[in-house]
Every structure is written in structure tokens, then in C-alpha cells.
Amino acid sequence: MRYEPQSPTRHNARQHHPYQGAPMLALDDFLFRGTLKDIDPAVAELIDHEAARQIRKLILIASESTVPAAVREGLMSVFHNLYAEGYPDPRTRRQTEAEILDYDEQLAYYRRYGDPRYYKGVEYADIIEALARRRCAECFSNGQFDPARIFVNVQPLSGAPANTAVYEALVKPGDTVMGMSLIAGGHLTHGSPVNRSGKHYTIVSYDVDPKTERLDYDQIRELAKAHRPKMIIAGYTSYPFAPDWEKFRAIADEVGAYLLADISHVSGLVIAGAYPSPVGHAHVVTFTTHKTLAGPRGACILTLDESLSKKIDRAVFPGEQGGPHVNTIAALATAFKLAQTEQFKALEHQTVHNSAHLAKVLADEGIRLAYGGTNSHLFVIDCKSIKAQDGTPLMGDVAARILDLAGIVANRNTIPGDA
Numbered sequence: 001m002r003y004e005p006q007s008p009t010r011h012n013a014r015q016h017h018p019y020q021g022a023p024m025l026a027l028d029d030f031l032f033r034g035t036l037k038d039i040d041p042a043v044a045e046l047i048d049h050e051a052a053r054q055i056r057k058l059i060l061i062a063s064e065s066t067v068p069a070a071v072r073e074g075l076m077s078v079f080h081n082l083y084a085e086g087y088p089d090p091r092t093r094r095q096t097e098a099e100i101l102d103y104d105e106q107l108a109y110y111r112r113y114g115d116p117r118y119y120k121g122v123e124y125a126d127i128i129e130a131l132a133r134r135r136c137a138e139c140f141s142n143g144q145f146d147p148a149r150i151f152v153n154v155q156p157l158s159g160a161p162a163n164t165a166v167y168e169a170l171v172k173p174g175d176t177v178m179g180m181s182l183i184a185g186g187h188l189t190h191g192s193p194v195n196r197s198g199k200h201y202t203i204v205s206y207d208v209d210p211k212t213e214r215l216d217y218d219q220i221r222e223l224a225k226a227h228r229p230k231m232i233i234a235g236y237t238s239y240p241f242a243p244d245w246e247k248f249r250a251i252a253d254e255v256g257a258y259l260l261a262d263i264s265h266v267s268g269l270v271i272a273g274a275y276p277s278p279v280g281h282a283h284v285v286t287f288t289t290h291k292t293l294a295g296p297r298g299a300c301i302l303t304l305d306e307s308l309s310k311k312i313d314r315a316v317f318p319g320e321q322g323g324p325h326v327n328t329i330a331a332l333a334t335a336f337k338l339a340q341t342e343q344f345k346a347l348e349h350q351t352v353h354n355s356a357h358l359a360k361v362l363a364d365e366g367i368r369l370a371y372g373g374t375n376s377h378l379f380v381i382d383c384k385s386i387k388a389q390d391g392t393p394l395m396g397d398v399a400a401r402i403l404d405l406a407g408i409v410a411n412r413n414t415i416p417g418d419a
């Protein structure tokens with residue numbers, strides 16, 4: 001018997017199409033026309049469910065943000081269709097936004113001199129990446145640094161690849177690197193044994209002081225002097241207090257180490273002035289762009305040192321990645337524009353204020369906070385301080401599941417002292 005495909009034909013799809021004048025469903029055409037709802041109603045429905053979930057629930061996950069629709073428009077844009085391995089012309093780093101957006105000059109230059117990319121057809125990709133780099137530099141210039149002297153790479157696909165590229169640029173496999181342990185609040189890429197960082201480098205982990213649960217700079221200094229790391233990482237995933245960037249730099253200088261500031265969580269707060277900036281203290285700064293910054297999923301690396309920036313660029317491409325996601329870079333340019341507004345600043349300050357307020361209310365209820373509190377957008381509850389009538393302590397996993405059922409979304413995390 002001949003096999004008859006079950007997928008809708010152009011004919012019967014047209015018959016069942018509910019909207020007059022809407023694009024025709026044509027799954028038998030070699031070009032796929034029609035909306036997602038037309039072509040794949042199952043995925044369209046799942047997206048609707050997820051949108052409704054996000055509206056219905058109170059989401060308290062510190063690493064998530066509701067990204068403005070305008071930013072997501074860039075993600076959906078035709079910049080998605082490009083390959084653009086390489087970087088825009090370095091001269092654009094010294095250009096202002098108006099100069100970067102001067103199409104006559106940019107396109108004439110492109111026609112005359114070409115550009116350093118491996119693919120052609122990138123005249124607009126060059127402009128969008130130059131714009132994202134410039135806006136990022138402006139966000140971190142803080143009225144103190146010339147944006148033309150802040151060297152930015154906007155290509156890392158996410159925070160982990162950004163950190164991996166920095167390892168590649170600054171240290172060699174086997175070199176000693178010092179970062180906060182995962183249990184105390186560091187990230188996987190700060191030397192966890194299950195991560196590439198922990199497998200390829202000699203890791204010395206620092207913790208918080210067991211009594212105060214805060215960073216102990218004397219202890220960190222002693223550890224650095226004993227092990228003489230090539231790189232020290234500060235900036236955390238769940239430690240809720242800002243590090244003293246100046247003290248970290250002094251320790252790094254004392255032992256001849258690079259200081260990497262990983263401000264993945266707090267980049268939005270830093271831009272808004274709600275958290276101290278490591279720019280000018282750290283040799284290199286990395287951050288994800290989808291947490292407090294509320295941009296697309298991605299990451300940036302920045303440095304004030306031009307020679308380091310060249311090593312970092314090479315470590316990202318071709319060292320770590322192939323083609324950049326130009327659609328993400330377009331969305332990032334918009335996120336950096338929004339991050340310079342007064343509304344964004346107010347939002348970031350309000351987030352820190354809300355975090356402190358909720359932390360206090362919970363502490364007043366007798367709930368213990370790991371690290372003893374917060375001065376940022378996040379805090380961590382010590383679930384062991386919540387006990388059942390028979391004295392059984394609450395586990396973080398169970399707590400997160402109960403909260404989710406009650407409409408509050410949170411994540412479980414290790415805290416200092418966990419095994």
C-alpha cells in the first residue's frame with residue numbers, strides 16, 4: 001500500500017484556516033510561510049502558556065528578568081540570519097554614537113576598505129556591533145572613564161563562555177587561579193571541580209569567614225600570598241554583599257595576579273550606581289546581560305587595557321566561539337540604551353530597596369538569612385531555620401517546590417556550611 005503523508009496539504013489547510021486574508025499555511029511549499037500559530041500550533045500554545053505563567057507568578061529568581069519587548073524585537077530580527085565571524089573595524093571604538101550611525105561615512109568606508117570580518121554582507125552588522133560596544137562603554141564610563149578607552153567585547157554567548165575566554169586570554173592550563181568556592185557563593189566557572197575551570201587549572205578556593213559569613217580580606221590575602229595565583233576572581237552568584245574592589249586589587253597587585261571581576265548578577269545595578277563598580281580596579285570585567293541588566297541572554301567582557309583587550313578578542317573568537325549572534329548584539333544595543341535612562345536607574349535602586357525590605361520582614365519573622373542579610377538585589381534564606389513541629393528542618397528543594405505551588409518562584413542554592 002502507498003504511504004500517504006498525514007501532514008495538512010495546502011488545500012485542506014486553506015479550508016480550515018480561520019482568518020480570511022491571513023498568510024496561507026503551506027507546509028508542502030519549500031518556503032515556510034505563515035505565523036508560528038499556523039505552522040506549529042503546539043509550540044505557539046506552549047509559548048502562550050509560558051507567557052501566562054510569567055504573568056501569574058511572582059518570580060523571585062535573582063538571575064532572571066522580564067526583558068522589554070523592544071529588546072526582544074532585536075532578538076527576533078533578521079540580524080539572526082547572518083554569519084559575521086570576526087570584529088568590526090577597531091576605529092569604531094573611538095567613535096561616538098552619532099559617528100557610528102553616520103551611514104554615509106560607514107558605508108563609504110566599508111566599500112573602500114572592506115572590514116576585518118571573514119564574511120561579507122556585514123556592513124550593518126559592523127554598525128550594530130560598534131553601537132553595542134560604544135553604548136556598553138558609555139554605561140560603564142561613570143563620568144570617570146573615556147568610553148573610547150573602555151574596550152568591550154559583546155560577543156560571548158553567555159557568562160560561562162565569557163569567563164572561559166578570560167582564562168584562555170590571561171592564564172595557561174595548570175596555572176593557579178583563586179576564586180570563591182561554589183558552596184560559599186562563587187560560580188561554577190570560578191574553579192568548581194565539575195567545570196572546565198576546575199579541571200584545567202590549579203584552583204585555590206576562598207570561602208567566607210565561618211563566623212561572620214562575610215569575606216575576610218586578611219584570610220584571602222594570606223591564601224593569595226601562600227599560593228601566588230595568576231588570576232583572582234571576585235564577584236559572585238549568591239554572596240549578597242558587594243566585594244571591596246580596591247582591597248581585591250591590592251591583594252592581586254601584591255602577588256602579581258590579574259583581577260577578574262565577574263559582575264554577572266549585578267551589572268544592571270553597577271550601571272545604575274546601586275552597586276560599586278569594579279571598572280578601574282579589576283584588570284578585566286565580565287558580566288551576563290540577562291540578569292539585572294534585563295537584556296538578551298549573552299555576556300560582555302571589558303577592560304581598560306588595550307593589549308589585554310586584543311588577547312580577549314582573540315580568546316573569544318576564534319579561541320572559544322565561531323560566529324557571533326548578531327541578533328543578540330542588536331538586542332544588547334537596545335538594552336544598553338535603556339540602561340542609561342532614569343527609569344532604569346530607578347528600577348535598579350528600587351530592586352535593591354525591595355530586597356532589603358523583604359529580607360528584614362523575613363528576619364523579623366525569625367527566618368535566618370544566610371550571610372546575615374544583603375546589600376544587593378538578592379538574599380538567601382537558611383531553610384534550616386524553618387522547622388516542622390517535630391523539629392525536622394526544611395530543605396531548600398522542598399521549600400522551592402512549596403513556594404512554586406503557592407505562586408512564588410525561587411531557586412534552591414547552597415549556603416556556607418553546606419556539605
Ligand SMILES: Cc1ncc(COP(=O)(O)O)c(C=O)c1O
Pocket residue numbers: 063158159160161163186187189235236237262263264265288298
Ligand atoms: C557570577 C556568575 N558568573 C557566570 C555565570 C554564567 O552565566 P551563564 O549561565 O549565562 O553562562 C553566572 C550565572 O548564573 C553567574 O552567576
